[in-house]
Amino acid sequence: MGEVDGRAIVEVRSSIIPETVNREFRLRRRPVGRIAPDDFELVRAPVPKAGPGEALVRNLYLSLDPTNRIWVEDVEQYMPPVQLGEVMRGSGLGQVVESNDPALPPGTIVNGLLGWQDYAVLGGTRGVMAQAVPAGLPVPLPTLLGALGVTGVTAYFGLLDIGQPKAGETVVVSAAAGATGSVVGQIARIKGCRVVGIAGGPEKCGWITRELGFDAAVDYKAADWRDRLRAATPAGVDLDFENVGGEIMDEVMGRMNLGGRVVLCGMISGYNEGKPMHGRFDTILMKRLRVQGFIVIDYLPRFPEAIMQLAQWMAEGKLKHRDTIVDGLERAPEALNLLFDGGNVGKLIVKIADPPLKL
Ligand SMILES: NC(=O)c1ccc[n+]([C@@H]2O[C@H](COP(=O)([O-])OP(=O)(O)OC[C@H]3O[C@@H](n4cnc5c(N)ncnc54)[C@H](OP(=O)(O)O)[C@@H]3O)[C@@H](O)[C@H]2O)c1
Incomplete structure (x- = not known):
């Protein structure tokens, strides 16, 4: 443990990071009609390092949502459109694998706008919006993107x-x-x-x-x-x-x-x-x-209540749900079209990596 700007630094344990390459889907051009695979470019970049106050997250599940199609359109909307060349925005679940943020120790499961990529950096200036998921919830992780998401x-x-x-x-x-x-x-x-x-x-x-x-x-x-x-x-x-x-x-x-x-x-x-x-x-x-x-x-402030x-x-058996899970980040662009073809039942999710590492 060390300290920067009065904040404790959790020791970096890079040996637990299974990959060296971060696959990132970047928006290449604005789609016309249905999403085409070429609308995105799959870039292979080095896995980023967590800087001061930051945490590195290994993405596990990516939520595919109809709003993804809106985000790539250059029209007035509730968030800025994804810009050409940017990593595609997407919400998902991931696990902290390296951390300089004491509030997010390695092992923590987070939920947020982690993007269409293998790894995301939280906190600091380049950080994305995400929140820690309480440990030990008695539901499979994908449920936190759908019926409980x-x-x-x-x-x-x-x-x-x-x-x-x-x-x-x-x-x-x-x-x-x-x-x-x-x-x-x-x-x-x-x-x-x-x-x-x-x-x-x-x-x-x-x-x-x-x-x-x-x-x-x-x-x-x-x-x-x-x-x-x-x-x-x-x-x-x-x-x-x-x-x-x-x-x-x-x-x-x-x-x-x-x-x-x-x-x-x-x-x-x-x-x-x-x-x-x-x-x-x-x-x-x-x-x-x-x-x-x-x-x-x-x-957002009332999410916990819901x-x-x-x-x-769900625990009382009054709320049932199904998830449609597609395996592999590389399939995200084609899988998004399932929402428009009715190819999903319940929540559509892409599995990016095997569930949490034991840290
Ligand atoms: N306002 C918000 O904050 C908010 C938040 C989340 C979602 N939403 C909206 O809620 C809606 C559902 O989103 P979701 O994430 O739950 O997706 P979803 O319902 O799981 O998937 C989309 C479904 O829409 C149906 N569909 C697609 N194109 C259609 C068409 N042309 N005509 C009739 N049905 C069609 C398909 O089912 P069939 O097989 O039945 O065609 C498809 O499975 C979307 O409009 C989304 O934008 C809004």
Whole structure:
């Protein structure tokens, strides 16, 4: 142990770092339409060293999110777009393997914006945003990126804080077999609502009704999906948790009851299009709807409250989840398209490295 600027330095134990090369996906050009592998360049750089006050993290799991597609677009958004030549932004879980920060000793598991790379440096001036994960949580690590991570928290605050569901109301959620939608539907059931999920294909529809307890599912890939939506919502729709936008949102809006609420969480059907999306303003007016967009990072200070409640529901068997895990950082660009093709059930995650080293 030494000291710099009055801060203790944890001894650097470089021998525990398994690799010498850091693979980094850098944004080469702005995608047009779907992500193409050439939109990113896979650069092999030396594994960085932790400087004063910094910690080096070996990335274990990378979360793939629809917002990744937004981040590479040069449009107004809630964070600065990723710049050409920059390491692709991405949230993930990693383990501290070298540290000059006493608050992050080697072995600590961290959760944050670790990027599409094998190693990230936390703290100091080049550091990225990340937080230590409490040790000994009784769930597999990937769960902390999904049902007990950002998408679970998005479902929790989006539905409860913005949507304010009441028992007996009809709630419709789109992308219902995805990471956010699957949790939204289960929370709405816990709150006593009638829940209708919209998802692509009979398998996903079967999962959300049979295993997750949704009251009904509408397969939007079926030719008669509009009729099925009407049949599944005989008393209209009080609350739409919108993840998809476009045609699906228009159709649900057409079923809204007077004074209904629309929680505008995402509009994934338009993210590859690169042009503004539109909505049914006529219906908003005539039906006196409340439509509210939200971004989950605004709830950052309240994340622990949501995670504790979600974890309790999980322990009680009221909240189930699935993860789709793709093996290998090198597959991240192609895997991102699974979100747009419906190739994931529940949370989409890339496994970068074998789970934590014994330190
Ligand atoms: N506001 C926030 O803070 C916040 C935070 C997290 C996520 N979100 C939003 O929430 C939504 C879901 O995100 P997620 O991370 O939970 O992803 P996800 O639902 O796990 O995956 C996306 C799903 O969307 C469906 N989908 C894709 N393109 C579609 C299309 N054209 N029409 C209909 N369905 C389509 C696919 O399922 P099917 O097989 O059913 O087509 C796919 O599995 C996204 O819009 C995302 O941007 C917002």
